[in-house]
Amino acid sequence: METIATSTKEQLLYSLETSIVSSIDHLHPEISASAKETLKALEFPSTRQEEWKYSRTTRISSESWEVRKSSATYDISSFRIKDIDADEIVFINGFFCPDLSTVRNNGAISVLPFSQLDGQLKQQALNNIGSETSRHNSFFTALNTAYCTDGIFFFVQKNTVVHRPIHFLFLQEGERTLAMPRISGIVGSGSKMHIVTSYGSLDQKKAWNNAVIEITIEQNASLTFDKVQLEGDQNFSIINEFFRQHKDSRFSISTLTVDGGWVRNNLNIFLDGTHCESHLNGFYLPRGNQHIDNHTLVDHLLPHCESNELYKGVIYDRGKAVFNGKVFVRPDAQKTNAYQNNANIMMSDDATVNTKPELEIYADDVKCSHGTTTGRFDESALFYLRARGLGEESARKMLSSAFIGEVLNKVDNQFVRMYVQDILTTRGLWV
Amino acid sequence: MLTIKNLYSTIDSKQILRGLNLEVKPGEVHAIMGPNGSGKSTLASVLAGREEYEVTDGEIAFNGKNLLELAPEDRAREGIFLAFQYPVEIPGVSNINFLKAALNEIRNYQGKEQISAKDFLKLVNEKSKLVELDGQLTNRSVNEGFSGGEKKRNEIFQMAMLEPKLAILDETDSGLDIDALRIVANGVNAMRSPERSFIVITHYQRLLDYIVPDFVHVLYKGRIVKSGSKELALDLEAKGYDWIKEEEVTQ
Structure with a gap:
């Protein structure tokens, strides 16, 4: 080998x-x-x-x-x-x-x-x-x-x-x-x-x-x-x-x-540097046999900084997603606020996600949190939409749009947002 | 309009409905009362098509169609509306966009044209006034951050928008103060018509002062054990459910 x-x-x-x-x-x-x-x-x-x-x-x-x-x-x-x-x-x-x-x-x-x-x-x-x-x-x-x-x-x-x-x-x-x-x-x-x-x-x-x-x-x-x-x-x-x-x-x-x-x-x-602010947002939508891997590192070297991380994925078909989020808080980085969240929705039995938050904290006066969820759609939300007359397909699409919409809505520039929305719409991923 | 015959239903293998019969004709308002655990909400869920509830026997016909064969969305498209006891919060899904999509899918099913943006907004304005729902709320995510009263008013607003043939109100009065109750009841009364029927499920007689029913049924252990006119609700208010339970036992 x-x-x-x-x-x-x-x-x-x-x-x-x-x-x-x-x-x-x-x-x-x-x-x-x-x-x-x-x-x-x-x-x-x-x-x-x-x-x-x-x-x-x-x-x-x-x-x-x-x-x-x-x-x-x-x-x-x-x-x-x-x-x-x-x-x-x-x-x-x-x-x-x-x-x-x-x-x-x-x-x-x-x-x-x-x-x-x-x-x-x-x-x-x-x-x-x-x-x-x-x-x-x-x-x-x-x-x-x-x-x-x-x-x-x-x-x-x-x-x-x-x-x-x-x-x-x-x-x-x-x-x-x-x-x-x-x-x-x-x-x-x-x-x-x-x-x-x-x-x-x-x-x-x-x-x-x-x-x-x-x-x-x-x-x-x-x-x-x-x-x-x-x-x-x-x-x-x-x-x-x-x-x-x-x-x-x-x-x-x-x-x-x-x-x-x-x-x-x-x-x-x-x-x-001190008093820095960092926001990392992302979504990924692997479909077919696609493989999407996000490795992120947020390295807090100095005090009084804040980082916010939100990654969301919808995994279809035989798609695979990997999320690995490293956050380092170095000994000098007191008063750090570091937040990380990764959420995934599995759309098929063959979908795979490997998610791993890695927090390494060497300072003692910090606020750090991380969370990760992986699951299927909230069935009660799906039923609510269907009970109003929306077909199952549209209801799912509406829920997945809302799910990744949280990330897309953080994009400041409306033209970028529209551009991506239009592409998602033609791909049948957005309503 | 709606005929329920000998309905048996289980959830998680637990028998809830045990041979329920009910006939609702166009324009009628039926109140269904009963003690906790008698099967009131199960009936609402079975009618709307919630999949966790298994129907083990009996039949439900709605305007000649076998309701049990229809998916929840098709029941809605046929004209059934369930006002939820606990409306679900759906972050990120706009109340208005979702209603527009739902209305258009219903219209499509019924062979009608899509509603124009202008007519839709007009309808929203008109119907939100009916339940005094703030325009801000109609634009927000579905039920997200709504108070209990706002959620219930939103249910009635949606009902008014979708104009169903049969509306099932599942404990719409629970958790409402008297002012909110009046608003919700006014919204319902404004929608009463000779073609539209209502099944009003409630714990409290109070609601029936505002939405006056044609019939009152008492549900107990999964069956309707007593039916009567609106006076029956007053009897229940005065005497509670124990006498019904005793009658059951002696029978």
């Missing part, structure tokens, strides 16, 4: 080594070189590791993948969010597509591909990338660092309200393509912005996306982040996200997983 796993890893690394130079090399070649060293020492994740116990990666490691720029033209309009008036940054197969993107740089905000960074911005990007990756040597993050297909760095000057949201679209096409896009950004102190990321397949072919998002939220800044996952049944998606919050900052993220054959979200939030 050991030899097979090693050779799979080596085959993958060899094929990447011969086909791509990490776009991070433009910033400093040392970063990808050190990531490659890390990869040598790490095993390809497998279910033998606690972190990957419920998500089989053999389906990824048994394929041969190729990094390939897209030459086809696709209509991407269904991935644009109607009326939102956002700046759109489009990646296809992990490569930035300037022709499909609208980037309006001005004095207050800079948005640039890694390859065009220069001077002070380059130094800032370098610091931002170096700081997160050196702390997190997980296999897939290191893989992205070593072989990043393309990256965007953004920087918001201090005391700036960015009125127009930035929408990053990560799309893929072609058989067995591997995309490794990266977003690195800094929201300057006292600034406010809204980011949307969405993920989708253009042709429903087998593809693997291994993305890294790393954002620093500086003092008293505010970031709202919506993530819409719409990938195909043949897609493997590993999203590695790192958010570091400084003093008095506010951060809110909604992870809306509508579709995805095999999804692993690694969301990491570091409350690295």
Whole structure:
């Protein structure tokens, strides 16, 4: 077994080594070189590791993948969010597509591909990338660092309200393509912005996306982040996200997983300043044979911070969901308020959910709670609706809409909410 | 309209109804009274189609249809309405959206057109006034955070919106103060018509001062043991149920 796993890893690394130079090399070649060293020492994740116990990666490691720029033209309009008036940054197969993107740089905000960074911005990007990756040597993050297909760095000057949201679209096409896009950004102190990321397949072919998002939220800044996952049944998606919050900052993220054959979200939030506030909400709706795994980490490093986490899932057919919510309260993080809740509804006898809250508390003056529920619909509510004339199907739909509606309603931006609602409606998941 | 013959029903293998007979004609109001555990709420649940209640014998015909073969939603679409004793709170489901969907599914079943948004709102305005239900409440999640009285008024509001042929009020008066009781009763009385029938299940004669029944039945140990006019309710109020129980024993 050991030899097979090693050779799979080596085959993958060899094929990447011969086909791509990490776009991070433009910033400093040392970063990808050190990531490659890390990869040598790490095993390809497998279910033998606690972190990957419920998500089989053999389906990824048994394929041969190729990094390939897209030459086809696709209509991407269904991935644009109607009326939102956002700046759109489009990646296809992990490569930035300037022709499909609208980037309006001005004095207050800079948005640039890694390859065009220069001077002070380059130094800032370098610091931002170096700081997160050196702390997190997980296999897939290191893989992205070593072989990043393309990256965007953004920087918001201090005391700036960015009125127009930035929408990053990560799309893929072609058989067995591997995309490794990266977003690195800094929201300057006292600034406010809204980011949307969405993920989708253009042709429903087998593809693997291994993305890294790393954002620093500086003092008293505010970031709202919506993530819409719409990938195909043949897609493997590993999203590695790192958010570091400084003093008095506010951060809110909604992870809306509508579709995805095999999804692993690694969301990491570091409350690295006092009086920070963090909200993490998410829903997942695995259907057919879909597998949706959310691993979240909220790391309370300093005192007087608050985090609120709510993840809800409706699991249909033979769908599988995994929720693992880590909350660390470090010795210095007195007066922490940390709340976590995970609720699941099983829609079929073949549905599976593995849910595991992990609270590690090293401070003594904190308020922390967690709860998890997994069950079927409340039969009395179902009967009440049916007794009014609603068919069983509509009644169930109404109850599941209400169930995930609690998460969707936390999305501030009405256009994002409408966009997701419309998609859920066409999928027959929303009334 | 409704004919119940020799109805036997169990829940969790416990026999509750034991040979119940009842005939309700269009426009009639039947009150069903009885001591705790006599089977009043079971009757309401069986009529509405709650699946935990198993019908082991007997038949129920509603306007010529075998009610026991119909799913709960089809009973509602045929014109049966149950005002719940304990209305369920359903967080996240808007009272109004749910009623609109329900009304349209009923109309669809009856071969009628979908109601327009404008007509629907007009209907909501009109019917919520009937039970003095605040417009804010109609827009909230179903029964969530409603007081006991508001929940019962919401039941009657829904009844008024759906305009059933037969309404079953399951202890709608319990937990209501006298003012709320009057409002609820006024709402019911406004809906009385020669075509619409009511089964009013209650513990207390008090409600029948406001909703005057054509018939009063006493349910005891799963059967109707006594039927009479509205005066029977007054007798029960004065004498309690013991004399009925004794009559049963001597028989």
